[in-house]
Amino acid sequence: MHQYRTHHCGELRGSHVGQTVRVSGWVQHKRDLGGVLFVTLRDNYGLTQVLVPPGSASHQAFEPIRLESVVTVEGVVRHRGEGNVNPKMSTGEIEVEAAQVTLQGPAEVLPFPLHEDGTTPEATRLTFRFLDLRTHKLHENILLRSRVIASIRRRMIAEGFNEFQTPILTSSSPEGARDYLVPSRLYPGKFYALPQAPQQFKQLLMVSGFDRYFQIAPCFRDEDARADRSPGEFYQLDLEMSFVTQDDVFATVERVIHGVFTEFSKAEVSPTPFVRLKFDDAMRRYGSDKPDLRFGLEIEDVSDIFARGEFRAFRGVVEAGGAVRALCVPGAADKSRKFFDDLEAFAKEQGAKGLATLIFPAGADPKGTLAKPLPPAMKDELQAKLQAPAGSALLFIAEPVPVQASVLLGKVRVRLADLLDLRAKNVFKLCWITDFPMYEKDPETGQTIFSHNPFSMPQGGLEALLTQDPLTIKAYQYDLVCNGVELSSGAIRNHRPDIMYKAFAIAGYSQEEVDARFGGMIRAFKFGAPPHGGIAPGIDRIVMLLADERNIREVIAFPMNQNAQDLLMGAPCEVTQKQLDELHLKIVLPEKKA
RNA sequence: GGGGUCGUAGUUCAGUCGGUUUAGAACGCAUGCCUGUCACGCAUGAGGCCGCGAGUUCGAGUCUCGUCGACCCCGCCA
Numbered sequence: 212m213h214q215y216r217t218h219h220c221g222e223l224r225g226s227h228v229g230q231t232v233r234v235s236g237w238v239q240h241k242r243d244l245g246g247v248l249f250v251t252l253r254d255n256y257g258l259t260q261v262l263v264p265p266g267s268a269s270h271q272a273f274e275p276i277r278l279e280s281v282v283t284v285e286g287v288v289r290h291r292g293e294g295n296v297n298p299k300m301s302t303g304e305i306e307v308e309a310a311q312v313t314l315q316g317p318a319e320v321l322p323f324p325l326h327e328d329g330t331t332p333e334a335t336r337l338t339f340r341f342l343d344l345r346t347h348k349l350h351e352n353i354l355l356r357s358r359v360i361a362s363i364r365r366r367m368i369a370e371g372f373n374e375f376q377t378p379i380l381t382s383s384s385p386e387g388a389r390d391y392l393v394p395s396r397l398y399p400g401k402f403y404a405l406p407q408a409p410q411q412f413k414q415l416l417m418v419s420g421f422d423r424y425f426q427i428a429p430c431f432r433d434e435d436a437r438a439d440r441s442p443g444e445f446y447q448l449d450l451e452m453s454f455v456t457q458d459d460v461f462a463t464v465e466r467v468i469h470g471v472f473t474e475f476s477k478a479e480v481s482p483t484p485f486v487r488l489k490f491d492d493a494m495r496r497y498g499s500d501k502p503d504l505r506f507g508l509e510i511e512d513v514s515d516i517f518a519r520g521e522f523r524a525f526r527g528v529v530e531a532g533g534a535v536r537a538l539c540v541p542g543a544a545d546k547s548r549k550f551f552d553d554l555e556a557f558a559k560e561q562g563a564k565g566l567a568t569l570i571f572p573a574g575a576d577p578k579g580t581l582a583k584p585l586p587p588a589m590k591d592e593l594q595a596k597l598q599a600p601a602g603s604a605l606l607f608i609a610e611p612v613p614v615q616a617s618v619l620l621g622k623v624r625v626r627l628a629d630l631l632d633l634r635a636k637n638v639f640k641l642c643w644i645t646d647f648p649m650y651e652k653d654p655e656t657g658q659t660i661f662s663h664n665p666f667s668m669p670q671g672g673l674e675a676l677l678t679q680d681p682l683t684i685k686a687y688q689y690d691l692v693c694n695g696v697e698l699s700s701g702a703i704r705n706h707r708p709d710i711m712y713k714a715f716a717i718a719g720y721s722q723e724e725v726d727a728r729f730g731g732m733i734r735a736f737k738f739g740a741p742p743h744g745g746i747a748p749g750i751d752r753i754v755m756l757l758a759d760e761r762n763i764r765e766v767i768a769f770p771m772n773q774n775a776q777d778l779l780m781g782a783p784c785e786v787t788q789k790q791l792d793e794l795h796l797k798i799v800l801p802e803k804k805a
Numbered sequence: 806g807g808g809g810u811c812g813u814a815g816u817u818c819a820g821u822c823g824g825u826u827u828a829g830a831a832c833g834c835a836u837g838c839c840u841g842u843c844a845c846g847c848a849u850g851a852g853g854c855c856g857c858g859a860g861u862u863c864g865a866g867u868c869u870c871g872u873c874g875a876c877c878c879c880g881c882c883a
Contacts, residue, residue, distance in 0.1 A: 246840030258843095265840060278833090295841055303843085323816050324833060326844085331816065334875055387883040407883085434882045664883050700883095773876070 215283055215315075221257020225304045227288045234259055234307060235283040235315065237345065238276060239326065248273055250309075252284065255350075260297075260306040262289065269309040279325065279342070281316035284309045333764070337778040340769055352766045355475065356754045360427055362474055363448055363750075366467045372425040372450060377412035379405060379429070385728050386665055389433035391443070399795040405431035408747060410666065411732045413451040414704060417743040418735045425450040427750060435773075438762050439696060441751060442775040445763075448753075451745030457687055457703055460744050461485075461643060464691065464699070468641065468748065475757045478637040485691075486642040493644050494614050498621015500647075503695030504640035506633040508624045510617050511597055513537045513607070520589050522581070525567075525609045534613035536620055539597040540627060543604035544572045550630075551579070551604070557626055558608065563619040567607040571599055581607065625695070639693055639756065646670070647688040650681045650717065661718050663688050666732075667702035668744075669714060676713045691748060693756060701746025708736045 215235045223232065236254035246265035250273060251258055261284050263270045269284075276282060286309045297303030322339050323331040325346055336343040343349055364374070383390045383404035390404040406412075408430045416424045428449040436442035448467075452460060465483040472480040486504070493502050496509050514534045517525040525535045543550075555566035568579035569590060576582070577590055585593075599605055606623060610616035628634050649669045651662040659681050667686040669675050675684050687703035705711050711733060715725045725733060754766040764770040771777050791798065 240843070240845090242842045242845050244840055244842060244845070245838065247842075248840095249842050249845085251843070260843070262841085292841080295843090297843060300843080320815070320834065332812095332875065335816080384883085388881080410883090432882065435880085437882090438877070440882070661883060666883085774874095 212285075219256040220252055220254040220259040221301060223259055223288055223302050223305050223307070225290060228290050228305060230288050231286070231310075232288055232307060233283060233285045234261075235281065238278050238280050238282060238318075241273070241276075241278065249306075250284075252282070252307075253345075257302060258300055259302050260291075260300070261286070262306045262308045263312075264308065267309070269312045272312040272314070273309070276312075276314060277318050277320065279318040279321060279345070280314060281318075283313040283315055285311040334772065334778060337764075337770070337772055340779045344768060349765065352754070352758045352760065353768050355758055356750075356766055356768075359471060359475055359754050359757060360750065362471055363427070363467065366470055367425045367448075367450070370423070370463055370467065372423040373421060375413075375416060375421070375424050375426055377406070377409040377426065377428070381406050381412075384411075386661065387432075391431045391433050394794040394796055396793050396795075407432050408447065409449055410664075411729070413449060413745065414666065414706075414732060414743065415735055417451055417453045417706075418738070418740045420453075420741075422453045423451075424745075428747070433775075436771075436775065439752060439755065441763050441767060442771050442773065446750040447747040448750055449745070449747045451743055453741040453743045455703075455742070455744055457645070457689065457744065460701065460703070460746055461487075461689075464701075464746055464748070468691070468698075468753075471753065472639050472641075472757065476639065478639055480639045481641040488642055488644050489646040490644055490648065490685075491646070495617050498617040498619065498624060499695075500644055500690065501692045501695055501697045502621075502642070502644075503625065503628065503634065504642055505635045505638055505694055506628050508538050508540065508627060508633070510536050510538050510620045510624065512613075513593060513596060514613075516589065516592050516596065517609075520585065522584050522589075525607075528609040528611060531611060532613075533609060533611040534616045535607060535609040536613075536616040537593070537597060537605050537607045538620055538624060539599045539603050539605050540631075541600055541603045543627075543631070544570045544578075544602045546604065554606070554623060554626065554630075558619060558623050561619055561622045563608050563610075565608075566623065567609075569593060569605040569607070571601055571603055571605075573601040579604070634694075641691065641693045641698075644690040644692055645688075646685040647690075648682065649684040649686040649688075649714070652682060658719060659717055663700070664702050665715065665718065666704050666711075668705040669710070673707070673710045673713060676710065676717060681717045687744065689746070691746070696752055696756065697749075698752055698756075699746050699748035701744065703742070703744035706736055706740040706742055708733055711736070 212233055215233065217233045218227070220234055220236045234252060236252040238250055239253040239258065240251040242249040248263040248270055250261040250263060252261050263273050284307060286307045288305050289308050291304060291306055321342065323335050325342060344353065367374070380393060380403040383392065383402065384407065387407050390407065393403040393405065395401045395403060409426060409428050413424050426449045428447050429444055430447055431444050433443070452463065461484065465485055469480055469483050488502070490500055493500055495512070498510055512534060513536065514529045517535045518529040520526060529535060551568050558566040567581050569577055569581040569585070570579040571577055571594060593605060597605055606620065608616045608619050610619065648662050649667065650659050652658070653660050663686065667688040670685040670687060671679065689701055690697055691699035705714060712722050712725060751763050751766055755763050758766050760766055769777070769779060776782065
């Protein structure tokens, strides 16, 4: 008989009755009825009830064993008998009558209760993450993550991709997020950087002719955390393809993503091909480049109506080049005055000057802040334009920068979905956002800067760069969005050195600077680069959606906390003077505030 | 860097307008009882720098200021 187990804890059934078995696991519950003692034993695979007979040696052995200790139990499988079967347990038909008990790993008193609804503070959970990971939901989340990654690998290989590793110690790049730096021992004053993404390496692999690359790639960015953004490091399904158009990338990713979502969730997944929205349209209609399509409430432009009307405040905004935009909330007419006041307060917090309302109660005159100042004809026109049924409420925001009106209403729109529970349940609404602008104006310096990836191919190519206003140029740059979460960002790349020098020149980089900063890649492009493109879906976010979790740390085995600390391992930590000396580093701590 | 919310027993929380006993409850822990439980039940008990510091007050868990910490958000995230 095996030293530790003949069966795991999810395995035994009625058919095993009479067999002598050995099981090992954690003591999840003890129920001491005075004579008989029941112990629920848990391992990775399930739960098994152990029956400890009164007065036995095993009873004496079990008495002092605390919860979450690890034990090995040898005994005979018994049927539980009429009326004692537990239909909620897969092994509920049987129990193991303990003949011999071995304590393998005693547990101290637990710092927080396991197997209860999660109310333990996250700091405590993270400090004792090894205990936290024993709880059912988190244990399942991490296993789900493992299965999702395995499925992604299978699907990518079936699509003809090869998996590659790329360096973790690389060079710092000037664009993008803050880098994590690693000091060099051999080169005083110089640093490696951890990759923010294997962007340049995967493009180099395309130049090397590997045709289809993928990697479950760790990415490192020294930026602050959010609920859906792990600080420090995260994982992407990084992929790149040669000789492809945007449509080819979309079709491939749709097969993989639709497949994975369908495999691991019972929820309804958007059919392929996924809806495509141009960036400008998404911003106008939803006020966001990651619209949540689980509910309606589309934003409409009503500038033309107010431009003709005599409501001066809004007319003035439109005449000065601004816009008035609105959204219609069906069924909201019976909401209280406080509801709309709170909504306006929220809009103002987000930066709006106000949130005007026009409410159409069923069978009564219009109400709201615009009911009095607007003439009846204008109210009718607005009701018609927004197709507002009786009982609905219209919300308006006027802004000098037109898209800003949509952005603010977009935030109100999401807020309304929270307040009114508008989101469709059990659905994954996936969509592509396409045609991102290549450049934007830095609001502080007024300079033209890359708005996303500087390696993206501008639509119209060199011709567009030479002839168009840079701010009107679109890039072959796209995002994949699911339920209001940005899953993925990608592009058809710029593989032509001449176009790249020009693209960087518009953003203020000289040819020498481009050579210095992206030398490896630009040199490669001078020796026969194939047209190529790719994308990089976020693994953590995919698993978060599939596990129906609202916090990304619930799908990461050992996450850092919001302040980028690993409370379990104690990172970051101080190092010895010897280590600092070897790295030619001197610590200059910030001065404390007086 | 900024904003919001929260810090009371090992854990989760209650604690009224600043004043009534020794700051409570549940779970956990300890001891005892209980032979079919499955979140077993019952009884008894231990366990508190009310985050820390200062202030207001006759009196502070409660009010004010500071500080430290946690979570959420903004900035940031090509």
